[in-house]
Every structure is written in structure tokens, then in C-alpha cells.
Amino acid sequence: MNKEAYMKEAEAELLHTYNRYPVVFERGEGVYLYDTEGKKYLDFAAGIAVQALGYGNQEYAQALKGQVDLLMHTSNLFYNPPIIRAAKRVLAASGMDRVFFTNSGTEAIEGAIKAAKKYAYTRDGHAGHEIVAMRQSFHGRSMGALAVTGNAHYQEPFGPMMPGVRFATFNDLDSVKALIRENTCAILLETVQGEGGIYPATQEFLSGVRALCDENDILLILDEIQCGMGRTGQMFAWQHYGVKPDIMTCAKALGCGVPVGAFLLTERVAERSLAPGDHGSTYGGNPFVGAAVDKVLELMERDDIPGHVREIAPYLEQRLDELVARYDFLTARRGLGLMQGVVSEKPVGEIAANALRHGLVVITAASDVIRLVPPLVIERAHVDEMAEKLDAVLREL
Numbered sequence: 001m002n003k004e005a006y007m008k009e010a011e012a013e014l015l016h017t018y019n020r021y022p023v024v025f026e027r028g029e030g031v032y033l034y035d036t037e038g039k040k041y042l043d044f045a046a047g048i049a050v051q052a053l054g055y056g057n058q059e060y061a062q063a064l065k066g067q068v069d070l071l072m073h074t075s076n077l078f079y080n081p082p083i084i085r086a087a088k089r090v091l092a093a094s095g096m097d098r099v100f101f102t103n104s105g106t107e108a109i110e111g112a113i114k115a116a117k118k119y120a121y122t123r124d125g126h127a128g129h130e131i132v133a134m135r136q137s138f139h140g141r142s143m144g145a146l147a148v149t150g151n152a153h154y155q156e157p158f159g160p161m162m163p164g165v166r167f168a169t170f171n172d173l174d175s176v177k178a179l180i181r182e183n184t185c186a187i188l189l190e191t192v193q194g195e196g197g198i199y200p201a202t203q204e205f206l207s208g209v210r211a212l213c214d215e216n217d218i219l220l221i222l223d224e225i226q227c228g229m230g231r232t233g234q235m236f237a238w239q240h241y242g243v244k245p246d247i248m249t250c251a252k253a254l255g256c257g258v259p260v261g262a263f264l265l266t267e268r269v270a271e272r273s274l275a276p277g278d279h280g281s282t283y284g285g286n287p288f289v290g291a292a293v294d295k296v297l298e299l300m301e302r303d304d305i306p307g308h309v310r311e312i313a314p315y316l317e318q319r320l321d322e323l324v325a326r327y328d329f330l331t332a333r334r335g336l337g338l339m340q341g342v343v344s345e346k347p348v349g350e351i352a353a354n355a356l357r358h359g360l361v362v363i364t365a366a367s368d369v370i371r372l373v374p375p376l377v378i379e380r381a382h383v384d385e386m387a388e389k390l391d392a393v394l395r396e397l
């Protein structure tokens with residue numbers, strides 16, 4: 001089938017919940033994608049910050065193939081070796097004490113919310129606790145995650161939302177303080193806001209929220225679904241700040257393409273939180289995803305991927321800053337590590353679409369940000385290639 005035929009069929013079959021770019025990808029190699037017509041694309045989107053190891057990593061592929069032959073799924077009524085190995089690695093990397101594996105990011109958020117509510121229920125002997133979340137945040141599309149996503153547009157048709165959620169302003173500690181009440185059980189935020197426009201938390205804000213939580217026995221939940229797994233130059237972004245969450249969520253690059261998420265807890269929280277009967281998942285943490293997570297974390301540690309990000313990110317920042325200086329309609333660059341955003345006064349959807357014609361994949365965030373979340377294994381030459389292609393796109397506008 002040619003590209004037009006694929007697109008026509010897809011639009012006739014799939015529920016129309018996305019306005020897709022007119023590209024049909026067929027295979028990937030390293031940091032490049034190839035479409036069905038054989039055209040090559042430099043990928044600075046990584047399937048929305050998922051493909052941290054790029055494409056075609058043979059050690060990863062072999063681990064998955066081996067597990068497919070051995071055992072795919074058993075349910076959580078039994079134990080399985082790969083998920084035990086995966087759990088050990090993710091706990092060691094995060095310094096957290098307990099992990100529950102999910103099938104997506106939004107489910108990790110659902111679990112984190114339930115864990116926080118149960119903790120407060122155990123402590124107080126009653127339910128009815130509230131969560132403080134942030135405006136312009138993004139935590140997922142299921143009803144619980146949607147309720148803590150501070151974007152009226154996403155919520156509007158689906159009300160009523162889960163009650164007991166109040167929204168503060170990201171990086172404004174006073175706005176958080178103003179919402180704290182007797183029954184607040186958790187403060188939830190992305191360490192680096194992704195969909196909202198690539199905003200890293202300030203040190204002052206994150207330290208302040210941590211202190212506020214400590215003073216009031218409120219749990220700090222950090223959503224590391226996009227900014228975690230080495231993307232910012234630490235395995236988890238909060239590790240830059242010297243601030244540790246009580247609960248954290250992870251997904252996206254955790255499986256590097258295998259659908260898996262997780263929420264992690266400290267022992268202090270886990271002890272008084274979800275118990276048998278409180279939570280579950282048929283697929284969650286099955287042997288297949290266990291093999292993926294185990295291998296991803298093994299390779300990230302062995303190859304010091306966070307170290308590589310710390311080395312390459314300043315060069316990406318430099319090349320992006322050059323573009324911001326060159327074009328009046330680019331007004332700012334911000335981000336942390338290989339999670340970068342460039343603010344544009346000209347339509348970013350058009351920039352992303354034109355970039356595809358130039359053989360470059362970039363995505364957008366908020367309404368005015370060009371988002372760059374490449375595979376973490378990019379080299380300087382890839383940054384140069386990206387900068388040249390993006391320059392050509394911007395010049396044409």
C-alpha cells in the first residue's frame with residue numbers, strides 16, 4: 001500500500017482522536033525513522049520521550065525475543081522472575097522502596113492518587129481527602145488523572161470530575177500554601193512540566209513544596225513520566241534538586257516502547273497504604289514487560305546514559321540558543337537535559353509539519369512550544385543535523 005492508502009484506511013477505521021501528521025513510519029534504526037516510501041527522518045521526538053535507547057538496539061531486542069519464547073504473561077496471582085529483577089533495578093535507581101507496575105502513565109497516576117488517599121485514610125480513620133495539583137499540568141487521560149490535569153479544555157466535556165482537587169500555579173509556592181487545608185493529603189506535580197510547555201521546577205519551589213509537605217504530613221507526588229529515566233541527565237529529574245518524593249510515577253521511557261508504567265513509594269508510605277484487595281492489574285508487571293524494564297535499566301546504567309545526557313545537552317542548548325538569537329519570532333528556550341522547548345510566535349504545528357518534509361521529527365507542547373525530546377543516545381553530529389534542518393524550516397517561514 002502507498003502512503004495515501006494507509007492514511008485513508010486508518011482514518012476510516014481508527015477513532016478520530018488525533019490529528020496525525022501525514023507520515024506512515026515503518027521502521028527505525030539508531031536515531032532515524034523510515035517511512036513506507038523509504039524516506040529517512042532524524043527523530044527528535046522519540047515517540048514522545050519513549051525511545052530513550054533509539055531504535056534497533058540489539059541487546060534490548062534479544063531480551064524481548066527471549067522472553068517471548070519463554071513466557072509472556074501469568075497474571076499477578078503468581079510470581080515471575082523478570083519483574084523481580086526489574087523491580088530491584090528501578091528501586092535501586094530511584095532510592096524508593098516499593099513499586100507497582102502499570103500498563104501506562106495514566107494508570108501510574110491513578111495508582112499514586114489511590115496510594116495517597118489510602119495513606120491519609122489509614123492515618124485519619126476516614127476518607128474525604130484532597131489533592132493539590134498544578135495548572136498547565138498533564139497527568140493522563142483516564143478519569144482520575146484527568147481530574148488532576150490542570151487544563152480546562154481536556155476536562156470540559158467529561159465532568160463531573162473526581163472532587164477534591166485544587167489547582168495551584170507551578171513554581172509559585174505561595175499559591176500552593178494558600179490551598180493547603182486540614183484534609184489535604186498530597187501535592188502532585190511534574191518535576192519538569194512537559195505537555196504544559198517544558199517548564200522545569202525551580203529549586204526554591206520544589207524545596208518549598210517538600211518543606212510544606214513535611215510540616216503538614218502531606219505526601220509529595222512527583223510525576224516523572226516524561227522527565228524521568230535519564231532524560232534530564234539524572235535517572236529521575238528530582239535527583240537534580242536534592243528533594244525526594246514520597247510517591248513517584250514513571251512510564252514512557254521505562255519500557256522503551258513496551259507499554260509499562262510504575263508508581264513507587266517510600267516504605268513509610270507503603271506501610272500505611274495500598275494493601276491486598278485495594279489495587280490490581282491483570283497485565284501490570286507481566287514477565288514480558290519485566291524483561292523490557294530490566295534490560296532498559298541495565299543498559300542505562302551500564303552505558304551511563306544520564307552521564308551521556310549531561311555531556312550532550314549543553315551542546316543542544318547552545319545550538320537551540322543560536323536559533324533563538326537568529327529568529328525574532330523565537331522568544332525563548334527552556335528545559336533540562338534532553339527535554340527542551342523553544343517558544344515560537346509563529347505556529348508551531350506548521351513548524352513541526354514542515355520539519356517532517358525536511359526529514360526531521362519534532363513535536364510541540366502547549367500552543368507555542370517546539371518540543372525536542374530526542375533519543376538519549378544522540379551524538380553531537382545529530383544535534384548539528386537537527387539544527388541545520390530546523391534552521392532551514394525556520395528560514396522558509
Ligand SMILES: *Cc1c(COP(=O)(O)O)cnc(C)c1O
Nearest residue numbers: 104105106138139140194225226
Ligand atoms: C505522557 C504523560 C502521562 C500519561 O502517560 P500515558 O502513558 O500517555 O497514559 C502522564 N504524565 C506525564 C507527565 C506525561 O508526560
